[in-house]
Amino acid sequence: MAIFNLNVNGNQHQVDVDPDTPILWVLRDELRLLGTKYGCGIGQCGACTIHIDGNASRSCSMQVSQVADKKITTIEGLSEEINHPVQNAWRTHDVPQCGYCQAGQMMSASALLSINPSPTDAEIETAMRGNICRCATYVRIHEAVKTASQNL
Amino acid sequence: MSIIATKHNRRSFLKVSTAAGGGIVLGFNWALTGCSPKDAAKIPAEWHKLNGFLKIASDGLITIMSPNPEVGQNIKTAIPMIVAEELDVDWNNVIVEQAPLNTDVFTRQVAGGSQSLRHGWTSLRTTGATARQMLVNAAAKKWNVDPASLTTSDGVISGNGNSISYGDIASEASRLEVPEEVALKDPKDFKIIGTSRGNVDIEEIIAGKPLFGLDTYEEGMQYAVALRPPAFGLKLKSFDDSESRKVNGVNDVIQFGNKIAVLANSTWAAIKGQKALKAEWEEDSKLESTAYHNEELIKLLNTKADEPRRKDGNVEAQFTRADKIVEKIYEAPFLPHCPLEPMNFFANVTAEKAELKGPIQTPERTRKQVAEVLGRPESEVFIDLTRMGGGFGRRLYGDFVVESAQISELAKTPVKLVFTREDDMTAGTYRPSSKYRFKAALKDGKMTAYQLVGAGTNIGNATREDNFPASAMEHYLVESHNMSSNITTGAWRAPITNFLAYAEQAFLDEVAEELGIDPVQFRLDLFEQAKSNPTGELKYDVDKSIGVIKLAAEKGNWGKAKDGVSQGFSSYYSHNTYVAEIAEVRMDGNTPKVTKVVCAIDCGIVVNPVSAINQVQGGIVDGIGHAMYGNFSFANGQPQMSNFDGFRLIRHGEHPPTIEVHFVKNTSDPTGLGEPSLPPSGGAVANAMYKATGVRLYKQPFVQGEINIG
Numbered sequence: 001m002a003i004f005n006l007n008v009n010g011n012q013h014q015v016d017v018d019p020d021t022p023i024l025w026v027l028r029d030e031l032r033l034l035g036t037k038y039g040c041g042i043g044q045c046g047a048c049t050i051h052i053d054g055n056a057s058r059s060c061s062m063q064v065s066q067v068a069d070k071k072i073t074t075i076e077g078l079s080e081e082i083n084h085p086v087q088n089a090w091r092t093h094d095v096p097q098c099g100y101c102q103a104g105q106m107m108s109a110s111a112l113l114s115i116n117p118s119p120t121d122a123e124i125e126t127a128m129r130g131n132i133c134r135c136a137t138y139v140r141i142h143e144a145v146k147t148a149s150q151n152l
Numbered sequence: 153m154s155i156i157a158t159k160h161n162r163r164s165f166l167k168v169s170t171a172a173g174g175g176i177v178l179g180f181n182w183a184l185t186g187c188s189p190k191d192a193a194k195i196p197a198e199w200h201k202l203n204g205f206l207k208i209a210s211d212g213l214i215t216i217m218s219p220n221p222e223v224g225q226n227i228k229t230a231i232p233m234i235v236a237e238e239l240d241v242d243w244n245n246v247i248v249e250q251a252p253l254n255t256d257v258f259t260r261q262v263a264g265g266s267q268s269l270r271h272g273w274t275s276l277r278t279t280g281a282t283a284r285q286m287l288v289n290a291a292a293k294k295w296n297v298d299p300a301s302l303t304t305s306d307g308v309i310s311g312n313g314n315s316i317s318y319g320d321i322a323s324e325a326s327r328l329e330v331p332e333e334v335a336l337k338d339p340k341d342f343k344i345i346g347t348s349r350g351n352v353d354i355e356e357i358i359a360g361k362p363l364f365g366l367d368t369y370e371e372g373m374q375y376a377v378a379l380r381p382p383a384f385g386l387k388l389k390s391f392d393d394s395e396s397r398k399v400n401g402v403n404d405v406i407q408f409g410n411k412i413a414v415l416a417n418s419t420w421a422a423i424k425g426q427k428a429l430k431a432e433w434e435e436d437s438k439l440e441s442t443a444y445h446n447e448e449l450i451k452l453l454n455t456k457a458d459e460p461r462r463k464d465g466n467v468e469a470q471f472t473r474a475d476k477i478v479e480k481i482y483e484a485p486f487l488p489h490c491p492l493e494p495m496n497f498f499a500n501v502t503a504e505k506a507e508l509k510g511p512i513q514t515p516e517r518t519r520k521q522v523a524e525v526l527g528r529p530e531s532e533v534f535i536d537l538t539r540m541g542g543g544f545g546r547r548l549y550g551d552f553v554v555e556s557a558q559i560s561e562l563a564k565t566p567v568k569l570v571f572t573r574e575d576d577m578t579a580g581t582y583r584p585s586s587k588y589r590f591k592a593a594l595k596d597g598k599m600t601a602y603q604l605v606g607a608g609t610n611i612g613n614a615t616r617e618d619n620f621p622a623s624a625m626e627h628y629l630v631e632s633h634n635m636s637s638n639i640t641t642g643a644w645r646a647p648i649t650n651f652l653a654y655a656e657q658a659f660l661d662e663v664a665e666e667l668g669i670d671p672v673q674f675r676l677d678l679f680e681q682a683k684s685n686p687t688g689e690l691k692y693d694v695d696k697s698i699g700v701i702k703l704a705a706e707k708g709n710w711g712k713a714k715d716g717v718s719q720g721f722s723s724y725y726s727h728n729t730y731v732a733e734i735a736e737v738r739m740d741g742n743t744p745k746v747t748k749v750v751c752a753i754d755c756g757i758v759v760n761p762v763s764a765i766n767q768v769q770g771g772i773v774d775g776i777g778h779a780m781y782g783n784f785s786f787a788n789g790q791p792q793m794s795n796f797d798g799f800r801l802i803r804h805g806e807h808p809p810t811i812e813v814h815f816v817k818n819t820s821d822p823t824g825l826g827e828p829s830l831p832p833s834g835g836a837v838a839n840a841m842y843k844a845t846g847v848r849l850y851k852q853p854f855v856q857g858e859i860n861i862g
């Protein structure tokens with residue numbers, strides 16, 4: 001076990017965990033930030049997507065030791081009032097079915113829009129390809145990313 | 153308006169009304185029930201309970217229970233909409249609460265078979281209407297007038313110059329007798345049903361609030377991850393847990409049956425503990441491989457069944473006489489369900505009771521299973537329902553719930569059992585692997601006989617013998633074979649038809665081509681035949697079948713595709729719903745790309761269009777995805793795919809960018825919606841791909857690995 005200092009959603013946290021623990025499980029089990037989901041554990045589904053220094057990253061595939069001192073943002077920290085343009089667009093389009101993938105989808109979408117505010121269809125497809133939606137709400141996810149891009 | 157007796161159906165309604173007039177509910181606990189007040193400042197202290205489904209607060213807020221498990225089908229929004237409609241309240245004042253399993257109050261707390269609304273429709277409406285009538289009766293009594301002279305709107309009762317809100321009369325109403333009969337609205341007066349209402353959990357979902365089973369964290373809980381036999385047909389011989397016990401955070405390792413559970417302080421420690429277990433397994437029954445299944449199923453297709461599922465006329469005579477025979481075999485693999493939230497469940501089994509909580513589509517049946525395994529009465533087993541991160545049929549089976557209870561009982565601690573994705577995919581319940589042989593006799597430009605033989609692993613009846621083209625064919629024969637396998641199989645979204653429809657619709661396309669008839673016209677002619685001169689018992693609605701075909705053809709510009717676009721047609725009837733789809737494919741270099749699907753669907757009254765469209769689109773993409781990519785196989789009983797690197801699911805960009813959904817407008821009671829759009833989608837795509845590439849597709853998945861068809 002070892003002590004790590006984490007900066008999550010603007011707050012400092014200290015955790016005592018094994019250095020090989022994926023940041024996903026630190027967020028969920030230690031910090032009880034449960035919006036970040038587990039889907040595959042091998043970087044294939046995107047359910048666990050968070051921002052590390054602003055970049056969309058798969059939290060299941062990064063050990064806590066790799067992210068200490070970095071700025072971590074989870075879905076809970078995307079906005080204070082649940083009003084990030086991506087969240088607003090998700091609400092407007094009523095995107096979710098089961099909803100399980102959607103935090104990861106929104107984290108990927110918001111990271112995309114922060115570096116590319118007006119993505120083309122092809123750019124959206126590339127950026128969102130890593131996020132599986134088993135309920136297959138892709139049509140709405142795509143529309144919602146476009147709506148969000150217009151309302152940044 | 154129609155009058156309905158409130159006790160006409162004892163099974164579906166009386167149970168609901170037994171709690172009626174139950175007086176005043178005090179100190180309603182928000183935190184405990186996990187409901188979602190729209191405005192926390194307005195939380196009332198006093199609630200008046202009118203029946204098991206709803207409570208009305210003095211300030212007019214209405215709480216409506218949603219008894220059915222929410223698996224992404226958006227039932228948690230639809231059920232309360234139906235109750236609120238007949239109650240006649242403003243939807244903005246409605247709070248929805250997920251009910252736990254409570255068979256004293258609710259019936260059919262199941263998510264499955266696309267049947268929740270179909271079964272609940274009348275009783276849900278009656279529930280709302282009864283409560284409304286009780287409120288009206290209370291106001292009438294207060295003002296000493298005839299209840300019939302009063303009207304309601306948006307939660308206010310008026311008449312004779314008086315008016316009062318539901319909240320102000322709820323207390324009196326809750327003490328009245330349940331009326332013997334009530335009036336239901338005329339569908340043309342609906343104000344909520346048929347309008348789009350956003351998902352009631354949208355704020356929690358987009359904020360990342362804990363809603364799912366995996367988000368369950370209870371005081372003193374340990375995390376459990378289990379090791380199960382790596383192959384079907386193996387059982388546990390011995391194991392060594394010494395390395396596992398050395399993992400930081402691992403507290404205990406226990407054997408239960410053929411499985412071993414690691415209990416730990418965190419999910420990660422439990423996963424590491426599971427990986428560190430060393431187990432030896434021995435053969436218990438045959439170790440089956442995909443090659444073996446394929447061989448056996450083909451053998452069965454060539455075997456005469458003892459009894460036909462349906463036999464009209466004499467197909468053999470027609471085959472002898474035919475100008476030409478078209479005969480094709482269609483094949484599909486096993487499929488895991490892969491809901492994105494892996495199986496998990498919380499259990500706390502103590503001397504007094506077993507408390508369970510998590511995502512399950514069949515809580516009632518599961519409670520029975522748990523009680524049996526624990527050897528305790530069902531009255532000591534309690535199941536709380538969480539939102540489910542998808543099901544697709546997997547969560548109809550309570551094996552993981554039973555496991556969590558067993559582990560908690562043995563380890564004497566509250567546990568949350570978590571499946572890793574690998575556990576979820578390899579210890580699954582799979583869609584049966586199946587094969588179909590179709591044979592048609594053609595003579596004088598007509599299909600004169602139709603024969604179908606189906607076979608599948610643990611599939612029961614592999615066919616839907618009374619579906620189209622039954623009754624449209626004078627000579628018709630359907631047979632089915634079952635192959636027993638020790639691989640666990642079960643229902644998978646749109647059971648049987650998820651592949652059968654594809655095979656049938658692809659086959660009919662080929663027959664139409666052989667006959668030189670447009671495939672849409674070919675189907676319409678057959679339906680006309682079923683209508684004017686049906687053979688045997690007609691078990692589907694011909695007009696509805698024709699209705700969706702014509703609507704899809706019109707909206708999808710059938711036969712008028714743009715340059716470079718190939719169209720494919722398919723239609724199917726399942727879960728009491730009629731669907732027709734047109735897929736459009738364009739070649740992108742050598743790769744066919746599905747660019748558009750147009751869907752016409754007749755599912756009766758559409759309760760919540762915004763969500764209905766989502767379901768239909770999802771079903772179509774799901775159907776296309778598994779037809780294109782879903783590949784699963786076994787070697788010596790062991791699943792060969794264990795995560796999303798090996799098992800390919802459809803991804804963003806692989807879906808058709810445009811999916812149009814056209815509902816047939818009607819006032820029939822709602823039928824299934826969560827499944828029926830899936831079965832026809834694979835066939836529409838296969839038929840369009842044939843036009844684009846000249847290659848007929850007989851095997852799913854169409855795409856193996858990264859290799860494209862053609």
Ligand code: FES
Nearest residue numbers: 039040041046060
């Ligand atoms: S859980 Fe991290 S990518 Fe799937």
Ligand code: FES
Nearest residue numbers: 099101133134135
């Ligand atoms: S909404 Fe269910 S997995 Fe995306």
